[in-house]
Amino acid sequence: MPELLAGRELVNEYLRDNHISITSLGATYGKGRMYMAEVLSGKKKNPAANQLILKIIDDFQIRPKE
Numbered sequence: 001m002p003e004l005l006a007g008r009e010l011v012n013e014y015l016r017d018n019h020i021s022i023t024s025l026g027a028t029y030g031k032g033r034m035y036m037a038e039v040l041s042g043k044k045k046n047p048a049a050n051q052l053i054l055k056i057i058d059d060f061q062i063r064p065k066e
Contacts, residue, residue, distance in 0.1 A: 007053045008042055014062045015040075025056070 015025065026036035029052065038044040039052055056062070 004045075004050050004053045005042060007057055008040055010062050010064060011053060011056050011060075012040055013065075014060060029055070 014020075015022070022036045022040065023033045026033050029036075031039075031052070035044070039049040
């Protein structure tokens with residue numbers, strides 16, 4: 001599965017800009033804070049983690065800033 005570093009960076013930037021905590025995001029997707037932190041940091045790069053990043057981007061309609 002391809003690396004989603006750019007997607008992770010977009011999600012992290014979105015969370016910072018919108019004052020959304022990792023805990024809140026995790027609760028939205030039924031995941032714990034630690035798991036979400038590992039996914040967002042890139043420590044977890046398995047297919048399930050990558051799918052979660054893609055789902056977050058799609059659900060929140062996160063797009064790169066122009």
